[in-house]
Amino acid sequence: MSGSNWNDLGERVMSGVVLVGVGMAGVWIGGLIFHLLVALICGVMVWELVSMLDDRRNRSALLLGGFAGVVTFVAIEVPGGWALPLVLAPSMLGFGRMERGGVTYASFAALILLAGYGMMALRDEYGLVWMVWLVLVVVATDIAGYFAGRSIGGPKFWPRVSPKKTWSGTVAGWIASALVGWIFVAMTGAGTGLIGLSIAVSMASQIGDMAESAIKRRAGVKDSSNLIPGHGGLFDRFDGMLGAALFILIAGQIVGFPPGVGGL
Incomplete structure (x- = not known):
């Protein structure tokens, strides 16, 4: 094992602690503060997405990112039927603003805003416990x-797109998520189906991670931005949460959520 594998560990840990602290504070407070935090994250991720895909990185990126943040915040404050066109509006606006990558942008911008809406709805409807469960599944998947x-290495998961991802790390993420699910089964009285759901959420978060890696590979960049020391951009850190929240x-x-709670 090479020592260079761990050169960025200290910086990653410090930045990660700050990110988790801010994120969990927003989750704990909930309500308007959490909505604002999620809207800000979605707006920044759309800005990073445009910056990666399009050469015209100034006005278009700021315009689309700012618009995405605003409509994400508004969407959760209006009835669901009105929220749906709002979360798709930044995708539609982007077609006329992008010189290249318009279809990729439109697809991922819609996914980002839908995921943001899903996180806010989960916190509002099911409360703190189940939002914490989702966060812990994604964080455990990433850390494991x-x-x-x-430390283990071994065969690569998708070397053409993400050379550092291994099958050992992928499976470790599933095991860690199952452990989180088991703990919440014991804590909440949910059915054991929550363990399987936790593994599926872990897989969805890994799919989100790989999808963002594919965009970066296509754009020829290492990170979505340089906002976070040791981590890159918000898109680099929240790609897994994007996949998990959408799932x-x-x-x-389909399966009822939370499984085995309240007759579901």
């Missing part, structure tokens, strides 16, 4: 994947 991948938004309608 990082340490297992760098819960969809799967929760």
Whole structure:
């Protein structure tokens, strides 16, 4: 094992602690503060997305990112039927503003805003406990994947797109998420199906991670931006949460959420 594998660990840990602290504070407070935090994150991620895909990085990126943040915040404050066109509006606006990558932008911008809406709805409807569960599944997947991948190594998961991702790290993420699910089963009285759902959410977060890696590979950049020391941009840190929140938004309608709680 090379010592260079861990050169960025200290910087990553410090930045990660700050990110988790701010994020968990927003989750704990909930309500308007959490809505504003999620809207800000979605806006910055859209700004990073435009900056990666398009050569025209100034006015278009700021315009689309700012618009995305505003409509994300407004969407959760209006009835659901009106929220749907709002979350798609930045995608539609982008078609006329992008010189290249318009289809990719439109697709991912819609996913970002839908995921943001899903996180706010989860916190509002199901409360603190289940939002914390979602965050912990994603964080456990990321941390277990990082340490297992760098200490165990082994076959690469998708070397053409993400050379550092390994199968050992991927499976470690599933195991860590199952442990989180088991803990919440014991704490909440949810059915054991929550463990399987936790693993599926872990997989969805990894898909979100790989999807963002594919965009960066296509754009020829290492990070979505340089906002966060040791981590890159917000898109680099919240790509997993993007996939997880989208999955819960969809799967929760199919299997019932939380499983085994309140007759579901």
